[in-house]
Amino acid sequence: MIRTIFFDYDGVLTTDKSGSLTTCRYLSEASGIALSTINAAFHPYAGDLFTGRARHADIWSGVCESLNSDLDIGLLFEAFESTPLNGAMVSLARTLQAHHSIGIITDNPIDRMDHLRVHQDLDSLFSPIVASAEVGSSKQGQEIFLSAMSRASVAPEECIxxxxxxxxxxxxxxxxxxxxxxxxxxxDIDALAKELRRLGARADS
Known part of the structure; x- marks a missing residue:
């Protein structure tokens, strides 16, 4: 029996492939600095941000120094808020919620996810929400999945x-x-719903 369905966040619940794309694109458009330059400024800190060894406030001065521009850190939170939700996917999640618990497993900085949990009211639909920065491990390893299943109190065969x-x-x-x-x-949300049903989820309203 399927008890819990876990969604990735960026690229599944959102229409941007990655959170880094969303954040850097917004900062580029807001500052007039080339996207490639913004990407390069953040790159040295990605590992620390995604595993919780640093937050954006810790690395912001280094980013600004690399950009040779004293950007207001408020732009960063505006960038988080520019994250485009995948409306059809969220609707599917709401349909599934009638029969299953719904969670998120995501490789993400903790301050970004904390901000989006409030801004997008994610906790009203998803529980648990497990970010790599919180666990200290990305989805390249097992720990984040084990943590999510433990928090949801489900066995591997009971979740998708x-x-x-x-x-x-x-x-x-x-x-x-x-x-x-x-x-x-x-x-293709219809194809996803069909596969969910094949695996035993109740994906019909």
Whole structure:
């Protein structure tokens, strides 16, 4: 019996492939600095941000120094808020919530997810919400999945994980979880719902 369905956040619940894309694109447009330059300024800090060793406030002066521009950190939170939700996917999650618990497993900085949990009211639909920065481990390893299943009180065979990265899907399957690859380019919600039903989820309203 399927008890819990876990969604990835960026590229599944959102229409941007990654949170880094969303954040850096907004900062580029707001500042007039080239996107490639913004990306390069953040790159050295990505590992620390995504595993919780640093928050954006800790690295902001270094980013600004690399950009040779004293950007207001408020722009960063505006960038978080620019994250485009995938409306059709959220609707599917709401349908599933009638029969299953719904959670999130995501590789993300903790301050970004904390901000979005409030801004997008994520906690009203998703529980648990497990971010790599909170666990100290990305979806390249098992720990984040084990933490999510423990918090949801489910066994691997009782849950489904949806992600737009094939390696992440493969990692979940090594633990015995059901897992579905979602092609974010196609964003075929009907096909996803069909696969969920095949695996035993109740994906009909």
């Amino acid at each position: 994980f949806i992600d737009n990265s094939e390696p992440n899907v493969a990692m979940a399957r090594t633990l015995g979880m059901h897992a579905i690859f979602h092609d974010d380019g196609k964003n």
